[in-house]
Amino acid sequence: MTHSYSLNDPLATTILVFASMSISFIALLLVYESLKSRVTRETQIYLSGEPEEVVKEASPSVGNLYWGFIKKFARSIFNTLINKVQTGSIHEWFSFISSWLGILILLAVLMSVLYLLAR
Incomplete structure (x- = not known):
């Protein structure tokens, strides 16, 4: 028994498009997860030979830069x-x-x- 879908029916078309997009997304997600590297690389910040514990944050936030400018200038x-x-x-x-x-x-x-x- 074969089943043919008519694209003239809006509900069937919507379900078909949604299902095909969902299957495509899941397939791409599985491919990405299987090819993604499991090794994470950490690079320390160069602080003129000082350890990273010298500074509280590795880089100033935009808010800190803004308030620093306001307070100083x-x-x-x-x-x-x-x-x-x-x-x-x-x-x-x-x-x-x-x-x-x-x-x-x-x-x-x-x-x-x-x-x-x-x-």
């Missing part, structure tokens, strides 16, 4: 943002942002006028 900007923008009042935030936007618009208009005069 941008302390006044950070304090301004914390004190003026993050007070919880939407009015203070809007006035701070709109003042900067106003300065940027004035600068853009000034640069456009200078460009037109220089032509």
